[in-house]
Amino acid sequence: MQDTIKGFAASLPERQASFAERGCAMPFTAPMLSGARLRRGSSGPAEMLLPALGGRGVYVMGWNACLLHCAPSLHDRQLWDRIATQERPTPALVRAAAREVARLGYAGRPAQAAAKAALRQQEAVRDGLRDVLAARFLPLAPDAADLLAPMVAVLAQAGTGPGQLSERSPSAAIPQAIVALEAFCASIAAWSQMAQTPQERRGAAIALGAARMTLLVADASLQALWRTVAELPARLARGEVRQGDVLPLLADLASRADWLLDGWTMVGALWAAAGAAGRGGVLAELVSVLPVPPLEAESWPGPRAEWDTLLRARRMVAPGPAWSCGGLVDLAQRNEALRALAP
Amino acid sequence: MNLLGGQARQLRLALQQAPDHAVGRVVAMLDGLADRSMIDEVLNSVRPRLRRLQPPRPLRLPRLLFLPLEAALVPAAGWRPGSNLVPRSAITPIAALVSGALPDLAEQVEAGTVGHSLTDHAVVAALGARLWPxxxxxxxxxxxxxxxxxxxxxxxxxxxxxxxxxxxxxAVPLWQARTAASAGAMEALALARAALAPLVADGAAPLSAGLTLLLRAALAPGQIATLATSLSAQIHPVAERALASMLADDAAAVAAATSPDEMAQTAGLLARRLADLEHTANALVRDQRQRHAAILRRDTGQACHARFAAALVETLLVPLARVAAGPRAEDSVVAMLEGAARDLRRLEAAGRRLGQELAFDRSLRDAVAQITRLAATPAGLNRIEFARLVEILAGPDAALALQAEPG
Known part of the structure; x- marks a missing residue:
């Protein structure tokens, strides 16, 4: 990996072939790392992908170049250290590492408190899952007892469906992200009705279009997982599914919604943190970091989406990163506030 | 409300002596009065502070009407016939003339202004677009x-x-150009050309008023001055005078800033404008502008560093030493320390752009050394929290050095 900026728009297509190539959204706090993704190929070290300055295309950088050009914060260096060494970085791994770094206090006290609360909630989800899965699987497929603990680990981010945990039980990360994305859609749709300029209306339409298209496929993926979990005990009992196939099947389904939603939590937090007065200002930044699913998602369940049309519209807006307007101290503070809002 | 001479004098004196937060409140109260005949005279004494403080001022038809003429308005006492300027005392009769001639529109505009202030930019632009033409x-x-x-x-x-x-x-294209120029938008120059070019045919006074309006708001006034001179060579002395006056106001605002944050904002604006003016200077004005810029940089840079050094001790190092020696600090205390560090960082960044880099380096080095000493025996804060303070103040590399220290 070279230590200088390696490539611009021409070197990377706007839509990558796979989620692994698109990389995981990294909730860094340094302003110049806004919208960054991390990926790791089959060989070689991890790479950073950054929205290009002109608003079109992506920079590919090694970490040393990043240290040189982007002033990563202490928080970002800790997060990088935890993810870059992973053989196959995933959104779930990034979420866990980001919570751990925030728990240690690297993003400030509010983010630390939010991370601790999120970790407690995650533990509660796991406890609830253990009970639900045992009640469902053991009566029909007592041989599946050994599968329960790894199934809890696989399903900890996705849960097993609405109403299957008690009403007071906390929601898992992925259903939470879907609810947050629905709220984002409603909020930006209402805001666009009152937007002052054509540019604002265009930006809002692009963000709303991307969010709605993502919502449909992410929800379809999650429903497919929950359906599979619901049917599994009977299918295991009938011998239609082998025990050895259960975990890979669930892991594949559970990861789909996570990959599709990867990056949207930060987009929603950015929008929510801006408040009514700052939304016009934050829209350009938001459009520049919209997560665009790779071609791999085309073959997944759910309605087909017009991503190419949306990307053409985004090219017309061509927003640059927020830090190009200065105010690095304020942006770093805001990014830390986002860690508290979306731990 | 009719103020007698003695009352006006007392009010003027009280305003001059009032702290910033009180000035904002008093001005809001005065703005709410229907009869402004004496109020403008009272406010003249604090207008430079109002420009700096920018308290929310209610939108009214006369104020909206004269927004595009802002740069041509002068206190009545300082106005002379033939000066190509507009005395503030003319606002009331001219606004009455316009309202009388356009009663329906005036009523609609008055209704549209209710509950809005000058900072509601979209309302100002929309109502102005109806009223001004x-x-x-x-x-x-x-x-x-x-x-x-x-x-x-x-x-x-x-x-x-x-x-x-x-x-x-x-006025409509002028206001669009002013909005774009104040935001440093890319289209500002094209909008300024579209707004100023038709004014050339109207003579020196309107062109001067329009140009000064844009210059006072612009983040890059040098580009607009160059544009205006290319449209009309006669406007050159006016542009240079307006630029010099704007820089003097900017420098005064830096000196008058009452907090590190405010000083950072005013110094940042001055630094940006100076850089633009030096960048856009032609051979005719380069030496003069550079001399002026050098003096302003030296004076304001020194002022920024002096404030930085004092605030560093007062708002960060002294409280930090106290907190470090105490029990585990409350969240609000940590937020206060981090807020102080951010204010200092903003001031340092803005001050550096004006000069005094070595002085800022020295102050920062000393401060980091002091925080590192405190972090060696952490009590009220843990080492990560000390490192974060250093990171906010001096960047992540300095914070890494603190973390690497044994302790």
Missing amino acids: AASMVATPQVPRGWVAAGLPESAALPILALCAAVWRQ
């Missing part, structure tokens, strides 16, 4: 009612109304 049509040669009672000579009515009409005709 219409006002330009009715500002015909005449002596408005109440003109003489306002202490103005009849002979001044025609040139002042002609100036108003010319600026109002171009």
Whole structure:
């Protein structure tokens, strides 16, 4: 990996072939790392992908170049250290590492408190899952007892469906992200009705279009997982599914919604943190970091989406990163506030 | 409300002596009065502070009407006939003239302004787009009612109304250009050209008023001054005077800043404008501008560093030493320390752009060394929290060095 900026728009297509190539959204706090993704190929070290300055295309950088050009914060260096060494970085791994770094206090006290609360909630989800899965699987497929603990680990981010945990039980990360994305859609749709300029209306339409298209496929993926979990005990009992196939099947389904939603939590937090007065200002930044699913998602369940049309519209807006307007101290503070809002 | 001379003097004195937060409140109260005949005179004494503080000022028809003429308005006491400027005492009679000639529109605009302030930019632009072009049509040669009672000579009515009409005709593009210029938008120069070019035919006074309006708001005034000079060579001295006056106001605002954050904002604006003016200077004005810029940089840079050094001790190092020695600090205390560090960092960044880099380096080095010593025996804060303070103040590399220290 070279230590200088390696490539611009021409070197990377706007839509990558796979989620692994698109990389995981990294909730860094340094302003110049806004919208960054991390990926790791089959060989070689991890790479950073950054929205290009002109608003079109992506920079590919090694970490040393990043240290040189982007002033990563202490928080970002800790997060990088935890993810870059992973053989196959995933959104779930990034979420866990980001919570751990925030728990240690690297993003400030509010983010630390939010991370601790999120970790407690995650533990509660796991406890609830253990009970639900045992009640469902053991009566029909007592041989599946050994599968329960790894199934809890696989399903900890996705849960097993609405109403299957008690009403007071906390929601898992992925259903939470879907609810947050629905709220984002409603909020930006209402805001666009009152937007002052054509540019604002265009930006809002692009963000709303991307969010709605993502919502449909992410929800379809999650429903497919929950359906599979619901049917599994009977299918295991009938011998239609082998025990050895259960975990890979669930892991594949559970990861789909996570990959599709990867990056949207930060987009929603950015929008929510801006408040009514700052939304016009934050829209350009938001459009520049919209997560665009790779071609791999085309073959997944759910309605087909017009991503190419949306990307053409985004090219017309061509927003640059927020830090190009200065105010690095304020942006770093805001990014830390986002860690508290979306731990 | 009618203020007698003694009351006006007392109010003026009270405003001059009042702290910033009180000035904002008093001005809001005065703005709410229907009769402004004496108020403008009282406010003249604190206008430089108002420009700096920018308290929310309610939107009213007369204020909206004269926004595009802001740069041509002067206190009545300082106005002289033939000066190509508009005395503030002319606002009331001219606004009454426009309201009388356009009663329906005036009523709609008045209704539209209710509950809004000058900071509601979209409302200002939308109402202005209706009011200004219409006002330009009715500002015909005449002596408005109440003109003489306002202490103005009849002979001044025609040139002042002609100036108003010319600026109002171009007010919509002028306001768009002003908005873009104040945001440093890429399209600012094209909008400024579209706004100023038609004013050339109207003569020096409207062009001067329009140009000064844009210069005072612009983040890059040098580009706009160059553009104006290319449109009309005669405007060059006006542009240079307006630029010099704007820089003097900016430097005064830096010196008068009452907090590190405010000083950072004012110094950042001055640094940006100075860089633009030096970048856009032609051979004719380069030496003069560079000399002026060097003096301003030296004086304001020194002021920024002096404030930085004092605030560093007062708002960060002293409280930090106290917190470090105490029990585990509350969240609010940590937030206060981090807020102080951020204010200092903003001031340092803005001050550096004006000069004094070595002085800032020295102060930062000393501060980091002091925080590192405190972090060696952490009590009220843990090492990560000390490192975060250093990171906010001096960057992540300095914070890494602290973390690497044994402790």
